[in-house]
Amino acid sequence: MLDDTLTAIADPTRRAILARLATGEARVTDVARPFPISLNSVSKHIRMLERAGLVVRRVEGREHFLALDPRPLDEAAQWIDQQRRLWSRTLNELEKVLNDA
Amino acid sequence: MLDDTLTAIADPTRRAILARLATGEARVTDVARPFPISLNSVSKHIRMLERAGLVVRRVEGREHFLALDPRPLDEAAQWIDQQRRLWSRTLNELEKVLNDA
């Protein structure tokens, strides 16, 4: 799941979609409008965000409303913070390498 | 840069390499040893980690010593934390969607 989450947020278009949804629920078409790419491409990005669990969908008639689920981000933030703590021990090694270069 | 960082840490092999380097400096061969894949593949993963700025290299004779640079993680952590704060406003919308499903 971490893999899917990190892959999902690694793409700038998908990060922009998430930022848009942070302003509130929106339909697929609404999400797609600002982008210079086709509706279809946006639909595929949304599917990847759903696979990562970052976006949930509520179907109402022919309209699909999208909302954010922040929970998968917790795992990602946890991994990053843990690594940052572990790596601080090795900063002297980093400096050795940087000085050499 | 954020793209490269997130792409780099989205792969489990690369996360394992980073975890290995968190225990201290190591040569390419040392890093590669535990993995069931070829030395060449590990070398390519390391190149991606270098492109993301997460790993720096110090060449000493024929040996290449690798060390971590945690700084790119700061930007990633910052983006995630910011989004988590922004998204908390929309949690009621999420519940609406979840209840519907």
Add this chain to the structure above:
DNA sequence: AACATATTCACCTCTTGGGGTGAATATCAG
């Protein structure tokens, strides 16, 4: 029924990631 809207499905292309192998390069040890 007829038409428009919202979204996806099915296919195509191009690029990139992840894996492999074998050769090249550079360095170290006899």
Add this chain to the structure above:
DNA sequence: CTGATATTCACCCCAAGAGGTGAATATGTT
């Protein structure tokens, strides 16, 4: 010089991401 070690380079293959177009499906409107 010879041989072993460390790493990369130059290819190959396959899967997946990112983009496109056109058709299909489902729903709403008149």
